Amino acid sequence: xxxKEHTHKYFLTAGECNAQRQMPITLIAQxxxxxxxxxxxxxxxxxxxxxxxxxxxxxxxxxxxxxxxPGVNEEYSLTTWIEGFNxxxxxxxxxxxxxxxxxxxxxxxxxxxIDMDTRRPSDLTGISWLAETINDRPCPIAKxxxxxxxxxxxxxxxxxxRFKVSDIDFNRHVNSVRxxxxxxxxxDIEFFDNNDISRFEIQYIxxxxxxxxxxxxxxxxxxxAETEILVNETANCRAKIAFKSKN
Amino acid sequence: xxxKEHTHKYFLTAGECNAQRQMPITLIAQxxxxxxxxxxxxxxxxxxxxxxxxxxxxxxxxxxxxxxxPGVNEEYSLTTWIEGFNxxxxxxxxxxxxxxxxxxxxxxxxxxxIDMDTRRPSDLTGISWLAETINDRPCPIAKxxxxxxxxxxxxxxxxxxRFKVSDIDFNRHVNSVRxxxxxxxxxDIEFFDNNDISRFEIQYIxxxxxxxxxxxxxxxxxxxAETEILVNETANCRAKIAFKSKN
Numbered sequence: 001x002x003x004k005e006h007t008h009k010y011f012l013t014a015g016e017c018n019a020q021r022q023m024p025i026t027l028i029a030q031x032x033x034x035x036x037x038x039x040x041x042x043x044x045x046x047x048x049x050x051x052x053x054x055x056x057x058x059x060x061x062x063x064x065x066x067x068x069x070p071g072v073n074e075e076y077s078l079t080t081w082i083e084g085f086n087x088x089x090x091x092x093x094x095x096x097x098x099x100x101x102x103x104x105x106x107x108x109x110x111x112x113x114i115d116m117d118t119r120r121p122s123d124l125t126g127i128s129w130l131a132e133t134i135n136d137r138p139c140p141i142a143k144x145x146x147x148x149x150x151x152x153x154x155x156x157x158x159x160x161x162r163f164k165v166s167d168i169d170f171n172r173h174v175n176s177v178r179x180x181x182x183x184x185x186x187x188d189i190e191f192f193d194n195n196d197i198s199r200f201e202i203q204y205i206x207x208x209x210x211x212x213x214x215x216x217x218x219x220x221x222x223x224x225a226e227t228e229i230l231v232n233e234t235a236n237c238r239a240k241i242a243f244k245s246k247n
Numbered sequence: 248x249x250x251k252e253h254t255h256k257y258f259l260t261a262g263e264c265n266a267q268r269q270m271p272i273t274l275i276a277q278x279x280x281x282x283x284x285x286x287x288x289x290x291x292x293x294x295x296x297x298x299x300x301x302x303x304x305x306x307x308x309x310x311x312x313x314x315x316x317p318g319v320n321e322e323y324s325l326t327t328w329i330e331g332f333n334x335x336x337x338x339x340x341x342x343x344x345x346x347x348x349x350x351x352x353x354x355x356x357x358x359x360x361i362d363m364d365t366r367r368p369s370d371l372t373g374i375s376w377l378a379e380t381i382n383d384r385p386c387p388i389a390k391x392x393x394x395x396x397x398x399x400x401x402x403x404x405x406x407x408x409r410f411k412v413s414d415i416d417f418n419r420h421v422n423s424v425r426x427x428x429x430x431x432x433x434x435d436i437e438f439f440d441n442n443d444i445s446r447f448e449i450q451y452i453x454x455x456x457x458x459x460x461x462x463x464x465x466x467x468x469x470x471x472a473e474t475e476i477l478v479n480e481t482a483n484c485r486a487k488i489a490f491k492s493k494n
Contacts, residue, residue: 011285013280013281013284013285014284014294014303014417015277015280015281015284015416015417015422015423016281017416017417018412018415018416018417019412019415019416019417019419019457021417024413026413030262033260033262034260034262034263037260037261037262038258038260041320046320047261047319047320048320056261072294072417073288073293073294073295164428164432165265165266165431165432165434165435165436165439166271166273166428166431166432168265168266168436169262169264169265169266170261170262170264170265170266170268170319172266172436175262176262181411181413184412184413185411185412185413187412188412188457188458189412189415189419189457189458192412210266210435210436211435211436
């Protein structure tokens with residue numbers, strides 16, 4: 001009745017690939033959010049269930065680690081399960097497999113429920129039965145680390161970005177995936193020809209809105225980028241990205 | 248063996264909706280491209296078949312007309328078929344239905360095959376048997392019109408745009424859908440709160456590449472926008488967008 005795991009199989013089309021003819025990490029993030037939504041719907045804690053309490057899930061943190069990215073015309077699947085649940089948040093993990101059933105990556109996510117009017121966290125005690133669906137399937141990637149501010153004098157990259165209509169989602173704030181685009185767009189196409197993303201860790205701190213002028217500040221050193229999006233000098237979103245050379 | 252129609256059912260998640268809590272027309276365009284790809288694969292003229300001849304399909308024109316957009320948690324489906332085929336291009340249509348089987352929109356697309364090295368059109372005579380799969384299912388929306396240049400002194404809107412890594416696709420040019428974003432990002436969020444897109448017509452003329460600085464020039468008058476993306480004063484892409492008031 002309440003399956004502890006949920007799997008969705010996909011097929012990667014040419015139109016979905018990036019310039020390196022691989023699955024973009026932003027599409028993996030979309031699939032992560034999609035499969036979390038599907039499993040929540042199946043478990044009875046989806047959008048239509050939560051809105052009865054004027055509440056809705058918001059993604060607070062996400063970490064994705066990939067050892068290999070699917071290529072064009074490849075099948076792949078995501079499997080999701082709940083690792084932890086308390087009255088403040090839900091921890092949900094994903095395993096990504098290729099068409100042969102080989103594991104090629106994992107994701108960890110943390111979801112908070114917020115009140116739709118106050119935009120403040122809701123108490124999850126009312127759905128405490130969800131803890132019964134906790135699954136001990138292993139997720140052998142590191143938990144989210146504490147993402148630190150990037151000091152202005154440490155920044156090695158800097159960019160300005162204005163969020164537009166196409167960046168805005170259902171909750172009238174910037175789409176979770178468009179923050180990732182804004183971070184990754186600091187590098188050029190040749191950089192991604194030579195480097196893969198081995199880990200992408202992101203923390204959503206404050207909502208960003210249509211028309212907000214953001215400052216992106218990055219400290220990049222030895223294949224690790226620590227980066228943040230600031231609006232009016234407040235960090236709305238932080239990320240830590242680990243790259244590895246393709247050769 | 249070679250089905251004349253192909254249908255794919257989908258479910259619209261909250262994470263996929265725009266600020267108006269509807270399916271974005273850019274996601275409809277993604278689904279249009281996806282279902283065309285799937286049907287081509289089934290018919291034996293997909294990426295892996297065409298690449299044997301060093302050839303690949305490129306979207307040349309697309310028109311989408313919607314009477315209603317799916318909302319959150321709604322099911323919808325696309326059905327595609329080939330309306331016409333000759334040695335230069337293939338005409339492929341789509342019907343979009345809601346979860347109750349009501350038709351809510353149609354799309355028309357024109358696909359050209361190009362040589363992967365020269366980037367010039369390939370002759371499709373080698374797959375002329377594809378004409379046997381032509382289907383006379385009706386598509387009651389207007390065919391693509393001739394999209395005209397926007398003269399500088401007629402422009403009522405104007406914007407600059409630099410294409411970044413996240414805009415670039417498999418063929419190392421700007422993703423078909425990101426041109427649509429660039430066009431639509433000329434308006435603000437309140438405009439889309441008050442207006443729906445009733446028809447979106449786009450013509451891809453020349454490839455745009457990473458780092459290209461584009462000038463977007465628009466003539467907007469009585470709910471019709473004629474708009475183009477110019478790089479070095481050459482129109483790489485044109486669109487005509489018809490809006491209708493939500494009230």
